[in-house]
Amino acid sequence: MSFFSSRWVDVPESLTEVPGGGLPQGFRAAGVACGLKADGGADLGLIVSDAPQTTSAARFTRSGVLAAPVLVTKERTRLDAIRVVAANSGNANAATGNRGLDEAARMQGAAAMAGRVESDQVAVCSTGVIGVQLDGRKVVRGVLAASSELGSDDAAFSAAIMTTDAFEKRVALELELSGGLVRISAQAKGAGMIQPAFATMLCFVQTDAALEAATADLLLGVCVKRSFDRISVDGQLSTNDTVILQASGASGVAVAPQSADEIAFGQALDALLRQLALLIVKDGEGAARVGRVVVTGGDARGVPAVARAIANSPLVKTALNGADPNWGRIAQSIGMALPYSSPLLFDIAIEGVPVAVGGQAAEHDTAALAEAVTRDEVEYAVELPGEGVEEEVFFSDLGHSYVTINAEYTT
């Protein structure tokens, strides 16, 4: 199956998938098992850019409980010049106090040695259980082991950052710019504890295009807002979410600020991040279907609240799981998000079929609608009275597998 599988992603014609994969010029990656995961799976990944002129940009969770690696990376790393990324799964290194900060710094130091860069050019990321001390000796051994396996393939790195993910989220793309071809690769993980605001997962993007750091920051910021900031699996903001874009410039093809190439690169990054975000939603622990809600009208306060209320409603999510076009639950979510605003003349359409108009039921082809909601992607449109703000949120359904994953196993 093609990487770009969702109808909600616009893929530019100049952007093509590289079937065999492989990192852009200037990058090497590796992934090894260092003993953090009980099952002995890969749990330590390293990405190294060998280009001294590498630029970068990053975004982090806004949680008030920040994991140690997030604190260390935000405070001690030159976010516009990240050469090395070290990431582990199996332990989030969150709610681990000063000792956790020490271990994150130690991880950063080991990765700096491995990549032969300064510590302040290393970003560290962790994902896994919260509240358990990270065994730094294992991490250091893992970093050293990974450093001897660095290569142009990112499959092992991708495996090393996965936790409850059911499938890998990884791609290599080629983009045609005015100066020639550039490559963009990405590896993401995320399945649970996913809610907007913004990242709520790990995602690493590499390109051999030459971008100024300010351009990387601008494009990453815009594209994160339209992707990872727009998804929810369970409405839960994580302590560890991190997105990093690195540009090695090794292709020699520059993306000049305010050029057509900048727009083209931004469109490609937008398609990439939206599809990765949708894959995270699709992998939402046990998810069977992906929903998209688009709310229009209303005002700047109410529209996002309504979109989030619908996307995070366990009643809407179970209905999506059960292929039940139950718009009453959507009406209930609208009312909850907009207290004391009755009467509210909302319109609701599901898969383009108007099911409620002016706050009440609309006659429709129930058989056609019943069939439409059994598909992999279901779209809900809500229109509120008012001037015309618009907000979209992608969300997973809520089914038995989510309960099984989260109730029956200690994570």
Next chain:
Amino acid sequence: MSFFSSRWVDVPESLTEVPGGGLPQGFRAAGVACGLKADGGADLGLIVSDAPQTTSAARFTRSGVLAAPVLVTKERTRLDAIRVVAANSGNANAATGNRGLDEAARMQGAAAMAGRVESDQVAVCSTGVIGVQLDGRKVVRGVLAASSELGSDDAAFSAAIMTTDAFEKRVALELELSGGLVRISAQAKGAGMIQPAFATMLCFVQTDAALEAATADLLLGVCVKRSFDRISVDGQLSTNDTVILQASGASGVAVAPQSADEIAFGQALDALLRQLALLIVKDGEGAARVGRVVVTGGDARGVPAVARAIANSPLVKTALNGADPNWGRIAQSIGMALPYSSPLLFDIAIEGVPVAVGGQAAEHDTAALAEAVTRDEVEYAVELPGEGVEEEVFFSDLGHSYVTINAEYTT
């Protein structure tokens, strides 16, 4: 089993359960099947106070999508002098437009005739599916049928207001006041679409004590804040929630304002509504366990946000279901509720056992804790740095049954 089953309810010594049940003096009730429920079950209930001096108080959902019966009752009923309550299950009469308002008014008119009172002394309530027109002819026939079956037993009424409830929530109590014994009875329904703010269910309370309407309103307001305003099954605010207290005065025992009797009556009402609220949480669609989170410290904005974030977290709720004392998920919820506040030196205790202190793990007896979280009620205490606000929320777990009830059946 005794009605008062939760350790989180303080039951005054002067308050005793009446084993055989039965309404207070002045009240009659009935419940019949009028054809709204597909299974032919009881779906129309009537409560009538025969005392002209009856006083009352009411509270309603704050949803922006108000059901027609809520609108009609709020706008056309003398809320301090409700003589008759008519309630149906099987149809919420919500998102039904002007026709829904007409049907609610028709229901009110029929109930007024049945109770021989003016329409503005009738409260109407509905619960069930949203967005489907209520068949007013069935309701009117039901009201007439119920009016010929009015009696001192409230079992049929209680059955007629149930939807996905697994058990009835109904009790008759006797309270000793300085002037003599008074009786208090109550019937509640609710299992899903339950979230604070406040009621989110139907609850009817009758007493033969003589209360001024202002006293009834004051006591109901305070007690709802400590009960139905403090519960969440699935974080979903309903369109129809209504709580009504009626006082017939038929016992001749007065509850004077600012008297010891007022305090005693308030304590009794508090115990009654808290236990009913806890029963609703316990009946939370498919719930196996009830949690209570108490958050202290912090500030007036943060503490309620943290309490709600924990109570509504699907990760915390699945951990409660799976008897997993996973405090990392509580830490995650705290961070989500208090963005950009890192580092946050929170303490967490589960069943009195400190599991996190100063934002990180605390040594504890894991075996004892593992046993404690398998019980019916689990208490979580969170302390935040700060001056000392306190907020409690009761919540149900999230298990397979919730998904089964909400995904596999159209409601």
